[in-house]
Amino acid sequence: MITPKPAHLQPRYDVVVVGAGPAGLAAATGAREAGAERVLVIDRESEPGGILQQCIHPGFGLHHFGEELTGPEYAQRAIEQTLEREVDLLAGAYVLDVAPDRRLKVTSRDHGVAYVDAGAVVLAMGARERTRGAVRIPGERPAGVMTAGFAQKLVNMAGLLPGRRVVILGSGDIGLIMARRLVLEGVEVEGVYELMPHANGLNRNVVQCLHDFGIPLHLSTTVVHVHGRERVEKVTVAPVDERFVPRMGEARDIPCDTLLLSIGLIPDNELAHRLGLRLDPVTTGPVVTSTMETSRDGVFACGNVVHIHDLVDYVSQESLLAGRGAGAYVTGRAGRPDNVRLTPGQNVRYCVPPTITTEREHTVYMRVAQPMAPCTLRLGDIYEKPLRYVFPGEMLTLKVRPRFLEGFHGGSLRVDIVPRDEEPRRAPRTQVTSADAEVHPGGEEA
Amino acid sequence: MRYDVAVIGGGVIGCAVARELSRYRLRAVVIDKECEVGLGTSKANSGIIHAGHHGAEGTLKGELEWRGNQMWDALARDLHFGFKRVGDLTCAFDEDQRATLRKIMAQGKRRGVPGLELWGPERLRREEPHLSHDIVEALYAPTAGVVNPYEACFMLAESAVRNGVDLALDRTVTDIRRVDHGFDIDVLWRRDVLWRRDVLWRRSGPQGQEMVAERIKSRFVVNAAGLFADAIADMVDAGGFTIRARKGEEYLLDKRLIGYVKRIVFPCPTPTSKGILVIPTYDGTLMVGPTADWSDKDDLTTTAEGSAEAFAGARRLAPGISEKDCIAEFAGLRAVSDTEEFVLGPSRVAGFVLAAGMQSPALTAAPAVATLVVDALRDDGLELVAKDDFEPTVPAPVRFAELDYAEQRALVARDPAYARLVCRCEIVTEGEVRDAIDRGARTLDGLKFRTRVGMGRCQGGFCTWNCMELLRERLGVPLTAVTKRGGDSWVACERTEVGA
Numbered sequence: 001m002i003t004p005k006p007a008h009l010q011p012r013y014d015v016v017v018v019g020a021g022p023a024g025l026a027a028a029t030g031a032r033e034a035g036a037e038r039v040l041v042i043d044r045e046s047e048p049g050g051i052l053q054q055c056i057h058p059g060f061g062l063h064h065f066g067e068e069l070t071g072p073e074y075a076q077r078a079i080e081q082t083l084e085r086e087v088d089l090l091a092g093a094y095v096l097d098v099a100p101d102r103r104l105k106v107t108s109r110d111h112g113v114a115y116v117d118a119g120a121v122v123l124a125m126g127a128r129e130r131t132r133g134a135v136r137i138p139g140e141r142p143a144g145v146m147t148a149g150f151a152q153k154l155v156n157m158a159g160l161l162p163g164r165r166v167v168i169l170g171s172g173d174i175g176l177i178m179a180r181r182l183v184l185e186g187v188e189v190e191g192v193y194e195l196m197p198h199a200n201g202l203n204r205n206v207v208q209c210l211h212d213f214g215i216p217l218h219l220s221t222t223v224v225h226v227h228g229r230e231r232v233e234k235v236t237v238a239p240v241d242e243r244f245v246p247r248m249g250e251a252r253d254i255p256c257d258t259l260l261l262s263i264g265l266i267p268d269n270e271l272a273h274r275l276g277l278r279l280d281p282v283t284t285g286p287v288v289t290s291t292m293e294t295s296r297d298g299v300f301a302c303g304n305v306v307h308i309h310d311l312v313d314y315v316s317q318e319s320l321l322a323g324r325g326a327g328a329y330v331t332g333r334a335g336r337p338d339n340v341r342l343t344p345g346q347n348v349r350y351c352v353p354p355t356i357t358t359e360r361e362h363t364v365y366m367r368v369a370q371p372m373a374p375c376t377l378r379l380g381d382i383y384e385k386p387l388r389y390v391f392p393g394e395m396l397t398l399k400v401r402p403r404f405l406e407g408f409h410g411g412s413l414r415v416d417i418v419p420r421d422e423e424p425r426r427a428p429r430t431q432v433t434s435a436d437a438e439v440h441p442g443g444e445e446a
Numbered sequence: 447m448r449y450d451v452a453v454i455g456g457g458v459i460g461c462a463v464a465r466e467l468s469r470y471r472l473r474a475v476v477i478d479k480e481c482e483v484g485l486g487t488s489k490a491n492s493g494i495i496h497a498g499h500h501g502a503e504g505t506l507k508g509e510l511e512w513r514g515n516q517m518w519d520a521l522a523r524d525l526h527f528g529f530k531r532v533g534d535l536t537c538a539f540d541e542d543q544r545a546t547l548r549k550i551m552a553q554g555k556r557r558g559v560p561g562l563e564l565w566g567p568e569r570l571r572r573e574e575p576h577l578s579h580d581i582v583e584a585l586y587a588p589t590a591g592v593v594n595p596y597e598a599c600f601m602l603a604e605s606a607v608r609n610g611v612d613l614a615l616d617r618t619v620t621d622i623r624r625v626d627h628g629f630d631i632d633v634l635w636r637r638d639v640l641w642r643r644d645v646l647w648r649r650s651g652p653q654g655q656e657m658v659a660e661r662i663k664s665r666f667v668v669n670a671a672g673l674f675a676d677a678i679a680d681m682v683d684a685g686g687f688t689i690r691a692r693k694g695e696e697y698l699l700d701k702r703l704i705g706y707v708k709r710i711v712f713p714c715p716t717p718t719s720k721g722i723l724v725i726p727t728y729d730g731t732l733m734v735g736p737t738a739d740w741s742d743k744d745d746l747t748t749t750a751e752g753s754a755e756a757f758a759g760a761r762r763l764a765p766g767i768s769e770k771d772c773i774a775e776f777a778g779l780r781a782v783s784d785t786e787e788f789v790l791g792p793s794r795v796a797g798f799v800l801a802a803g804m805q806s807p808a809l810t811a812a813p814a815v816a817t818l819v820v821d822a823l824r825d826d827g828l829e830l831v832a833k834d835d836f837e838p839t840v841p842a843p844v845r846f847a848e849l850d851y852a853e854q855r856a857l858v859a860r861d862p863a864y865a866r867l868v869c870r871c872e873i874v875t876e877g878e879v880r881d882a883i884d885r886g887a888r889t890l891d892g893l894k895f896r897t898r899v900g901m902g903r904c905q906g907g908f909c910t911w912n913c914m915e916l917l918r919e920r921l922g923v924p925l926t927a928v929t930k931r932g933g934d935s936w937v938a939c940e941r942t943e944v945g946a
Contacts, residue, residue: 044867044870092866094867094870096873105851107854107858107865107866107867107875108865108866109862109863109865109866111865112855112858112859112862112865113851113854113855113858113865114855115851128903128904128907128908129904129907131773131774131904131905131906131907132774132905133698133772133773133774133775133905134772134773136697136748136750136753136769136772136775138747138748138749138750138752138753139747139748140746140747141746141748141776142930142935143929143930143931143935143936143937144935144936144937146910146937147907149907150906150907150910150911153911154938158925158938159941160925160926160938160939160940160941161938161939161940161941162937162938162939163939164939185941186941224750225747229744229746230930230931230932230933230934230935231934231935231936268904270870270871273702
């Protein structure tokens with residue numbers, strides 16, 4: 001693939017986007033659409049596309065492109081859409097620092113260390129995987145304990161294997177995908193162990209990656225010890241009680257040479273910290289407005305930097321919005337500030353954006369704390385919607401149109417998801433495919 | 447070939463001895479069972495250069511702590527490893543402990559440790575606002591420092607090698623015999639043959655190496671074999687002591703907490719233990735630990751109990767510290783002699799010198815221990831003629847992250863490899879990783895401990911791949927031959943069909 005590079009890195013751009021994964025690419029596109037003239041996207045890899053390039057499985061793009069694509073196919077479309085709009089791309093580069101006046105310190109093989117001034121900055125650095133230290137698994141520290149994403153890179157990018165007999169801790173989507181991928185490569189996958197009483201990834205991945213391949217999923221069970229001086233030799237697993245304390249009496253050893261970790265993603269917020277942005281303690285990403293602007297003027301954020309998404313399609317859509325916000329900011333067409341706060345209530349962990357306006361249409365993304373089915377989503381006392389089920393691994397999306405808030409004059413709306421045990425069932429207003437219903441049961445127009 | 451001195455053990459003691467020996471016209475070799483120096487007890491060390499006032503009077507540990515302490519500035523300057531005198535605080539929670547503080551202070555003063563001060567709650571709150579308000583008084587010692595212990599090992603070894611010392615790594619000593627004018631040291635060399643096609647498919651298991659028997663001849667032997675110093679000494683009947691392992695677990699915290707505590711914080715020591723500390727490491731990230739439990743000599747496990755103990759102990763000193771901020775943990779083994787004292791100096795076998803029982807404050811004392819060992823060798827008949835061309839310094843490694851804008855620009859203009867980032871958490875460039883390989887790093891851990899690559903909050907998630915590629919490229923080995931820390935610690939293997 002040919003990647004155009006700016007022959008000369010300009011000292012000033014209207015919008016600089018940090019990260020050329022799906023979020024950054026969409027943000028750059030959005031910025032151009034909104035009228036920003038000179039837009040630069042910076043990525044640390046030698047090719048744009050981000051983590052999608054190693055996600056060679058299908059399942060991407062149903063919402064955003066209306067067809068099922070593999071990760072690299074999705075990336076290619078996003079790259080083409082962006083480059084068509086004459087966006088400069090600086091690959092193999094890294095943003096060392098961003099000052100509050102939006103001066104970026106960039107290092108790259110092609111241009112050395114340089115400062116670049118930006119009218120607006122979009123942070124789209126994505127997420128990183130949680131590692132062993134984050135959950136403090138006791139035991140030795142041999143080689144062979146690795147994140148599922150690293151194993152994915154080994155298999156899909158280098159044509160190597162992470163090991164011969166694998167145990168997977170955590171049922172995040174990457175772990176589920178890798179369980180299937182490794183079985184297809186002839187690796188023995190002993191099982192997936194999940195601390196929580198429910199899977200963490202998308203239900204479709206549990207079905208298509210585990211059930212269809214006969215890989216057992218052990219819920220409420222965790223790895224309590226890693227054995228092996230040089231390379232993993234075995235792990236000890238044990239079921240946990242309702243307070244997540246391992247029941248060691250029921251522990252058992254599993255011989256294996258590899259322990260893959262799929263125990264969650266964390267927004268990669270090095271630059272957000274450097275900028276001193278206000279961060280949300282729940283998402284650990286920056287607090288954003290409905291145009292995805294952070295607590296610093298002209299600094300926007302989108303994608304997994306803000307909160308962990310389940311589908312890349314939503315990343316693209318959210319990031320388009322962030323790019324448009326950045327474009328509007330530099331062309332002086334920014335809209336009026338948000339005037340309604342969404343307060344997470346029962347079984348709602350967070351809402352992004354946490355504030356909206358009564359003037360525009362908004363897509364609000366939410367995560368729940370507990371599985372619940374059937375249930376009702378309530379927006380203050382002005383809206384109610386029945387849902388077949390909600391699940392922590394699956395993001396909820398809610399479209400809020402201005403007409404819907406016409407009669408609303410308050411400042412805050414509480415969002416609750418409550419059980420619907422005895423109520424008579426009402427059919428959803430719009431027919432959705434079964435796949436969609438699983439993915440975003442709340443993805444209905446309000 | 448016959449050596450004048452063979453140093454068994456390439457930990458900080460062995461490396462310091464080797465470097466001290468390299469000042470003289472003689473042939474010396476360092477033998478270590480690991481694939482790089484410093485990967486045993488020295489790596490998993492708290493990294494504290496003790497202030498000089500804690501060690502009891504009349505003990506080797508106490509006297510060498512202060513003597514060694516004063517030697518680190520010159521070493522760090524010459525060898526460019528991270529060393530900083532951050533100072534320490536020993537905290538008292540009640541009147542009894544205040545009395546202990548005064549005893550330690552008096553002891554330090556008699557020894558000549560400068561700058562000791564007692565801080566009341568007000569001063570303490572001003573200097574260290576995040577420490578517990580239950581601390582009624584603290585003893586401040588400005589001479590305490592922190593060092594990256596593995597870096598010190600690498601640099602001491604590099605300096606020794608530059609001045610003519612040989613390294614014999616991946617070699618386990620199996621037997622030592624006294625022969626005329628010296629010793630025969632039998633070693634098993636675990637030679638990695640993983641890149642050979644015919645053994646690739648056997649990847650999993652120790653078949654990836656072949657064992658080669660070798661004999662190293664030397665006139666003198668220095669036993670700096672850490673946990674195994676007792677077994678090594680027994681080979682020539684120079685022992686009569688045992689070494690037991692006391693495990694310490696340590697927990698590293700996210701760099702979000704850099705600056706949360708600025709000095710090394712000790713609880714008031716009990717007769718048996720220095721307790722759980724809060725340690726701002728050389729790079730600023732906080733570490734809590736170490737625990738202290740008797741264990742097997744190969745037990746490097748971290749445990750749920752150890753974690754609970756370390757965090758409970760740390761919270762007593764600084765209540766805001768939480769498990770949630772933990773990014774990595776490790777365990778190390780102290781080599782403890784029966785007497786709890788250093789076993790240092792000549793043995794009952796002429797030419798066989800001991801540097802054993804090296805537990806805390808052995809890191810602090812290491813430079814002083816090295817000079818004592820060389821003195822003992824001379825007393826046993828080793829002739830020491832100073833070299834005129836001894837080079838005390840090594841070239842300073844590039845630390846891109848520590849340079850200012852103009853310096854960084856100049857550096858990358860000279861060599862664009864310094865412009866490509868390999869590790870984003872710790873800001874380490876390709877040029878730095880390449881340099882580390884060229885200076886002896888052979889493994890992912892070797893790179894990590896030399897450059898900090900992979901040490902940050904993502905724990906290698908992003909950079910491991912880049913490091914593997916660079917090792918492959920510079921060492922000319924396939925990716926499947928790249929290891930975490932030598933031996934059977936492979937990272938990736940060939941696709942199944944190769945050996946299915």
